[in-house]
Every structure is written in C-alpha cells, then in structure tokens.
Amino acid sequence: MELAMNQEKKIHPQKYMMWMAITSILMMFVGLSSAFIVKRSQANWITLEIPQIFYYSTGVILVSSLTIAMAKRSFIRRLISRYAVWLGATAVLGVLFVVMQTIGFVELWNSGITVSRNASFSFLYVIVGLHALHVLGGVAGLLLMSFKSFSRKNIVYSPLGINLMSTYWHFVDILWIYLLVFMIIEG
C-alpha cells in the first residue's frame, strides 16, 4: 500500500496538469477534425492545396524539438548559459515557424484563396491559425524562462519548469505533424 502511494506521487501534480491540458487542447482539435470530416462529405468541397512552405516549416518545428531537448540536457547538467542559448534558439525557431505559416497564408490569400473561398480553406486557416497560437503561447513561456535563467537572485534548481515546457513543446510539434498528415489525407 505504502509503496503504491509513493509511486503514485512520483508524477508531480503540475506535470499531471500539463498532460491533462494537452488532452484538453487535443479535444479542441478533435472537434475541428471531426467537423472537417463532416464538411468534407458535403457538396462544394474543394480539395485542399497545402502551401509548399508548410513542409519547410515542419522541418523547422522538428528541429526546435531537438533544441529544447538540448536545453533540457544542459539544464540537468547545470550548464545554465548553454541552457539559455538553447531555450532562445527554440523560441527563435518557434517564431520562425509562425512566420513561415503566415507567409504560407499570405501566398494563399494572394493567389485568391481567401478564408471565405471554400470551407476546405476556411478550415485550413482556422486549424493552422489555432495551432500557431498555441506555438506562440509556448514561445512566450520559453522567453520567460530564458530571461529567468539570467536572474542571479532566483536561481532555479528544480527541473520542473523545463520538463513542463519540453513536454508542451513536443506536443505542439507532434500536433502539427498530426494536423498536416490529417489535412493531406482528408483534404
């Protein structure tokens, strides 16, 4: 009994919260995906064209998953200045990702595919846009953490923060790959 209790407590409550928050965010995209599937089977559906740049941005966000893993490694080895650099790099890649998504949207828009052109493209804008917002949320967190790492007053020893952050970051990465594959197959 005692042992079982201790094992239960091994997960930090906030880590647990992060996993549930991920479930929750996932449910929103599940809602959108199912709406997508329902709409797709109805009249007037135009096949999605996924902008070329989205494939490059996929590469960027994949690399950013590597950089945050490096940040986590550096933190555990207490290489704090290196940790800050990797965090910053991840944030920059995150911003780059969002910029590339935006460029993709601008290209689409200029080629006449506006948000109201067809339901398929409306979904593209909504889904990709909502995902980008979640990436930006992560970027805000990354920047906050890298600024904190410069503070001499409050030195952080607990790996909880970076653990939560990397879980979230890998999640938005995997979520993007899911969304891209989903839109390629279903769109």
Add this chain to the structure above:
Amino acid sequence: MTNEEALQQHSQVTQGAAIAVHADHHHKQSFITKYIFSTDHKMISRQFLVTGIIWAVIGGFFSVVFRMQLGFPDQTFPWLETIFGKWAEGGRISQDLYYTLVTMHGTILVFFVLTAGLSGTFSNFLIPLQIGARDMAAPFVNMLSYWFFFAASIVMFSSLFVSTGGSSVGWTFYPPLSALGEAAEGAKAGMDLWLISIFLFIVSQLLGGLNYVATIINMRTKGMFMTRLPLTIWSFMFTAILGILTFPVLLSAVVLLMFDRHLGTSFFLSDIVINGKILPNEGGSPVLFQHLFWFLGHPEVYIVALPAMGITSEVVSTNSRKPIFGYMAMVGSFFAITTLSMIVWAHHMFVSGMNPFLGSVFTLFTLLIAVPSAIKVFNWLTTMWRGNIIFTPAMLFSIGFVSLFISGGLTGIWLGNATIDIHIHDTYFNIAHFHLVMGVASMFGMFSGIYHWFPKMFGRFMNKTLGYIHFWITIICAYLIFWPMHYQGIAGMPRRYFDYSNWESFKMFEGLNTFISIAAIVAFIAQFLFIFNFFYSIYKGRKVTEENKNPWKSTTLEWSTPALPGHGNWPGEIPEVHRWPYDYSKGDRDFIPQTEPIGADEGEH
C-alpha cells in the same frame, strides 16, 4: 475512546500545533493579497460563491420579468420601463427584450451560476480540505481560473448595455440566427460580447478543471486512498474530467462561429435569403454546429448535476447518521454517467432530420443513463431508510434534490425516446423536464452545500429558521411552477413564444400561465430570505467555537481543521487517514472520524 474524548484530544493537538506554527511563521497579507488576488483555495471558493449569488439574482430576476409577460400579457408595468427604457415602452417588454431575457436567463444560470457558482465554489473549497492537502496543485492557475470567470462576467454583464441589446439567440446559440447580425438586433454586438464572454468562461473552466483533477489524483494525504475519498470528491473529479474533455469542443464551435460572423466563411451557413438579400454563403451545415454544441451541451448538464449529487450523498449520509449505501456503486454510477453522457448528445437533435437508425442508437444510450441515475436514487433512499434523520436545512435541501431529481428524471425517459420527443420537442414539457432535473435540483444541491459548509467557510452559522422557511417556499413553488408545464407541453404549447393569446388552442392555459408566473415571483422573493441570511450570517451569525467546530458530527477531514482554517488549512502536520469517510453509527459509536486508526475490535469497512 468515545467520540467526545476523541474530539477533545484532537482539538487539543491542533490547538497546540496552531500556537507553535503561529510563532515561527507569521506572514503578513495585505487586503489585496488576502481578499482580492488571493491564491488560497478557500478565498477563491468564496469569490466564486459570491459572484455566483450575484449572477443568480440577475438571472432569476430576468425569469421573473419574462414570466410577467407570459402571465399577464395584456397588462402593463410602468416600472419595467424605468428599468429597461426603450426595451419596455409603456411598461410592456418588447419582443427583442423577451428573447434577450430568455437567452440570458439560460446562459447565466447554466454557465455562471450552476457551473462556476456550484462546481467552482465547492470543488475549490472541499477538494483540498477533504483530501488533506494544503492547497490546489497550482494555486496561481487556480486564481487565474477565478479571474477569467470574473472577466467573462464583466463582458457578459456589459453586453446587456449595448444599444442593440444583449444576445437574444438562445443559450444554445444555434446558427444561422447567431451567425447573422442582420437576422436580429440581439445577434449584433451583443452576440459578439456573448461569444467573447463564453470564450473567457471556457478558459476559466479548463484552468479550474485541470487543478481539480491533478489535486485529487496527486495530492491526497497519507492513507487517503481513492476508495476512501468522500463521494463529493469523486463527483468533483468526474465533473472536472467532463469539463476538460468537452469544453474545448465548444471552444472550437465558438471559433468557427466567430469566423462565420466576421470573416465570411460558411461553416454553418448555406443558401440563406435575409430581407430579400441572397447571402453568398454556400455549403455550410447548421446541423454540424448542433453536433459540436451538444457534445458539450449534454455533458454540461452533468457538469451541473454531478456536484449536486456528490454534495447530496455527503449530506444525506451525515444527517441520516448512517454509512452511505453502496459506496462503490455510487462511484461506479458516477463513472457510468460520465462516460455515457459523452455519447448521447444527439438526443437533443431528434428533430434535425437525422437518420432514424442513428436516432435509435442515441435513444438506447440515453435510456441507459437511467440505470446509474436510478442506482444513485436508490442508494440515497436506502441511506435514509431507517436512519436517525436530523432535519437540518442542508438535509432538507438534499432530500429536495432527490425528490426533484426523481420527478425530472422520469420525464427524461420520455424525452429520450425519439418517438415521443418528436412530438413534445420544444414544448413546455421539455422546459419542465430540464428545470426540475438539472436546474432547480442542482440549485437545491448548491443550497444544501451552502447550508452544510457555511460554518467551515465563514466560521459562523446561518439561521436555521430562515433556512426552513426558505426551503419550504422554494420546493413548493418549484413544483407549482414546473409541474403544470408538463400538461401545457403535452397539449403542444411551444416554448419561446412571446404571447400565447393569439392561439385559440392555448387560450385554455391563460389562467395557468398567470398562476405559474405568480409562483415564480413568490419563489424569487423567497430567495432573498436566503440572501439576507447568507450575508447577515457572515458578519453577525453565531460563531463556531473550537469545541463546536464539527457541528454536524461529520467524519470527513475538513472538520479536523481549526474552526476557521488559515492559509495551509492545518496548522502543523496534515492528519493521516485510516478509514473510509462513512463510519456512522458503527458499533456503539455515533461516528468515527477518518483520522482515527482502526481499532483492534473492529473491521475496516
């Protein structure tokens, strides 16, 4: 050891510890950190409660105003013009205002009172206290949860004051009406503010829900196994899980609707002609919205009802001085209700032209919910059976909850059948059903919780006599209001109509409508007995003393804290738990607190 000895010993221990802790750990709090931006779960709970009460008065008042229109369609009330101005010229409310009032009544009561006010208050208050934790898993996030709710409240309240009026499209905000500002005054700016408010509200619910589940799973005190949790905590956990899984889907519907409103997309719109103008939208499906909405909308009624069930279980057992009947059956039925509630949403859409086969599947699942619900009712009744019942106001409200839940639940079996629902859909029968089973019943659960835990919340007692009067007027009026509506509904009287006097077939209900309206007004006025009692008792009620800090002689952990627990709940160590929470009338003992080790001469439950 007798109860008295145990209690006394316990209070001595805690008092001693209180002094010790006080000496070395005295952190000062300013007014702002203590009462406004507080991270203490107990303060956040009180904030939810007071905000919820304010909303309940507003939402209840709106129902009185539209009931006056329905009950006295040919009379004028000049004071209405004083309040509503151009919306009630000559003392009679306009049709636009009528729809705004109906919409706001639904929105406010379902979301702001019975979701935030009920689960927000009691999840926050009871989870750390009953599982033996110092606070929530993430107190700061918990504070954000309240402030997102507060922001949602401010936006919703201000939406009532825009020149085109508040949202008037119904709390279910079905498009195309909710998507097209041209369609109605109340679908213009008021609707945008409504959507923003709901967006903020969803964020608030998610932040709160994450905290509730993480705290329950990870922060229980030593010995508090899941099977030793009070049923309140089980109910809050399932409520939070439902919210976490379904509110995001509503959020996706809100986002898509926003796009339809402002960016010209056609998710939900197709082939619409409005005021002779043909809209360019093509290919959208309003039924898609209904699916997304009811995927939250149906679990939402359980988000509202489950906490009330949990509170009732706790109060019924305590005041019957008997262990709850069928603890694991209760937990199992919570689980069953939670799971089933997510696969029955389309029973709200039987008239949307769905495939009858699909309809029969949803009918089947819907009727299955009757099983766990009936198990719960059976268990509450058998808990009371031959119990030594103490009729405190909390107990009366819990019995009232069971009564209303039965009355309203039975008609759920009618409405869950597609064949019957198609005939009585959107009639007063439906209104009677959901008001009894989840509206008034959950209000009763909330009242029960407030009367029961008020001493722990504010360190004072509420007045009992006022509580009794409040209970009897409220339950009598609840039945007088909603019982007759069943007959109106079976006769085909549709809901949402402004004035029935033009219809020959509904003229026979003129007197009944007036009667219902009078009952509604009396019920509303009676609530001020409660509100007076509540606020007066916060400042002037009889004080809870250290000797009397467990007034209901309850077994659960929250009563082992000091009379008015401070930040951190327990001075000194958090108590260890040795038994389940329902050891009432065991052997020759009236009750045995959870903190007491199992004796040599007794078996564990």
